[in-house]
Amino acid sequence: MSRKAIKSINWAALAEKIPQSEKPAFATFKAKSDQHLRRMVANPETPPKIDWTYYKKNVPIVGLVDKFQKEYDAFKVPYPADKYTSLVEAKEKEVLVEIEQFIKKSNERIAAATQEAERVKNLLPFSDMTMEDFRVSFPDEAINTDKPTVWPHTPDVQPENETGRPSH
Structure with missing residues (x-):
C-alpha cells in the first residue's frame, strides 16, 4: 500500500458507517493501520544512496x-x-451499474408511492364515505353485493374455496 493511499483514508467518515457491534474490531484495525503507517513513515521511501567512492578509497582489499x-x-x-x-x-x-439501477427503481417506487399518497389524500374521509363511495375508491377490498361472502370475508374461508366439504 502506498503512503498516499494510507494518508487518504477518512477514518472519521468510515467510523460513522460501522455498526456499534463492529466498533471494537474497527478500533483494532485502525490501531494496526496506524502502527503500520508509523513504521512506514519512519523509513525513507527510497533507500539511502551508498557512497561507493568513499568505500573504494577506505577499504584496503582491492576489488x-x-x-x-x-x-x-x-x-x-x-x-x-x-x-x-x-x-x-x-x-x-x-x-456502480447496480447502484444506478437501484436508484432508478427506487425513484420509480417513490414516484408510485407519492402518487398513491396523493390519491389517498384526495379521497373522501372514511367518516363521510358511503358503501358505494368505498366500492368506487377500493374495488378490490369492497364487498361485492352480486356475490356476497361469509365472515371473515377472506378467500380461504369462502364455501367455494373449501375442499373436502360437501356443499349444501
Whole structure:
C-alpha cells in the first residue's frame, strides 16, 4: 500500500458507517493501520544512496567494494505483481451499474408511492364515505353485493374455496 493511499483514508467518515457491534474490531484495525503507517513513515521511501567512492578509497582489499557494488546494483527485491487492482476496479464498475439501477427503481417506487399518497389524500374521509363511495375508491377490498361472502370475508374461508366439504 502506498503512503498516499494510507494518508487518504477518512477514518472519521468510515467510523460513522460501522455498526456499534463492529466498533471494537474497527478500533483494532485502525490501531494496526496506524502502527503500520508509523513504521512506514519512519523509513525513507527510497533507500539511502551508498557512497561507493568513499568505500573504494577506505577499504584496503582491492576489488571487494567493486564486487559489493556490482552485487548491490544487481539485487532486486521481488515485489508481488498487482493482479487485484483491475479486478477491484471491474467489480466497482459492476457495483456502480447496480447502484444506478437501484436508484432508478427506487425513484420509480417513490414516484408510485407519492402518487398513491396523493390519491389517498384526495379521497373522501372514511367518516363521510358511503358503501358505494368505498366500492368506487377500493374495488378490490369492497364487498361485492352480486356475490356476497361469509365472515371473515377472506378467500380461504369462502364455501367455494373449501375442499373436502360437501356443499349444501
